[in-house]
Amino acid sequence: MAETSHGTGGLTFDKSKRAWPNELNIFIALILIICIFEALGQLLPYMNGQSLLFDTKGRFDSIFNEARIKIIILQVSIIGIIALGVTQVIIAGGIDLSSGSIVGASAMIAMSFAQTELVNGNPNPKAIFGPWAMDLPAIIPVIVGLLCGMLAGIINGVLIAYTRIPPFIATLGMMVSARGVAKWWSRGNPISFPTEDYAWIGSGMMPVIWFVLLAVLFHIILRYTVYGKHTYAIGSNEDAARMSGIKVARHKVLVYTIAGMLASFAAIILSAKNLTAQSGMGLVYELDAIAMAVIGGVSLAGGRGSIIGTCLGMLIFGVIISGFTYLKLDAFYQEMVKGFIIVAAVVLDQWRQKKAAAKT
């Protein structure tokens, strides 16, 4: 073997030179938004110096307003679970508009296997099936619900990966169809009165616990496994991924399937928490989930973003929504502002993309 004489130049692995992580910017944005609400609490005359996150009345052991913080986190954690799935879909260069409708359909179908036979000694007034489907172990409705999400996700994935239908259109179709399934399932009637075991899944702070477990799991998956690496590679440059031998179509099916299953798991938690399932459940959750991801730095162009970012995006989303309640603004304004946040997040992403493209 010939020795080379043309030196190795400044080849380094320099941790200190790593780029400023995007997540840090988003964390700073979160802190700034909290500061703005705290300042408004002090400055607006009708607020009487109330605080958003801090305990001003000595009600709690810590300096924080624990009740409100709990509400903020609880409020966003179910949509946050959907956002975890949406995050990997967007990183893979796709989009999923069907998650809200998958929530509706999965909640209805799962709940009809989670009912209890006797409510206060009387037969369940909302019974969907006969006695055979009553008081089943909670694992059965959970599996049924997850299978619904899995099926919807597989259909999404196969349509996108094996036909040339753009993700936007394929999942839009699923959004309409799955909502149709949710309405057709019980002819529009709500399905209620689950078993105690099923209700436990969504009781108290359980939604937050599920969210944290899943967020940690998907952080590890996206950052440390082959699945994660291929997801980023496909979103970065699909042709390169294909030429490198990644089975792109198969991978995409897996990505959408996982997203569908996370949406259906959110449906299970939501129906267990509310003790009922309705066909309108999860309406526009897909947009909230996409907004959380995009606010958190997940690029709609694909290839960039992280679970940590999405978690921060979720908190920003939660703080802004709660902040408006705290400022005693009407629910109408909240809706308007939510729309504004979504558009602003996308504009910010476009701007980031332009900056990234300028470097290319």
Added chain:
Amino acid sequence: MQDDIVLKTEDLTKHYGGVHALDGANFELKKGEHVAIMGDNGAGKSTFVRQITGVEQRTRGKIWLYGKEVNFTGPIDAREAGIETVFQTLALADDLDVPDNLFLGRELTFWNWLGPFRFLDYKAMRQATIAGLEKTAVKIPNIKNTIRNMSGGQRQCVAIARTATFHSRLTIMDEPTAALGVQETEQVENIIRQLKSVGEPLILISHNMRQVMDLVDRIIVFRRGRIVANLKRDETDGQDVVAYITGAKGDDVADVA
């Protein structure tokens, strides 16, 4: 079949609908030999590469690698058989860093029973990357940088380092210096010289006559999907080659085999 033939194709043909991008290519490459493929844009050079490397499925024809007939169903097959390719489009993922790109599609992993969720061995991949870069003398300021933050020359170097990091039985480079400056071109040429010195065979696609005359043993000319010339470097000159490229010479198809 002779033992010293690395790659042989017979009647290799690719049609895209009505476009005859590659037509009846008979080609041979001997052990340790460096061969250049020249020809105008659209002559079918990249198409030829895509058929050999399993990126596309050929319309007809046969391919032998080291005397064994091969039918690659995808790029991984070709790579596992020992063909390393720098594609014209580079095939790099912009948002990943250098080790990620070098090992894309063939990651070093552990806990493989987890299937698609098996874990990446980042440390081993980083060390192999550094070793590979040193072997090729490629200069990358920081391997944790994403490809997006690199110059055209650095990208090209990463793509080339990828072929050099893995022991290959045949290296193919499709216009590796087309987008590079003088210094970067020199670096790539040094890598090619080094492959020559260790006896690794190479197919180089290039428009650069000086480079071709400097580096290779033999020149193949493609025109309109056909091989029209097979010239020993020592028995030809630039003018002769250009005459074949433009069609001034050699309208009847040369049989290379």
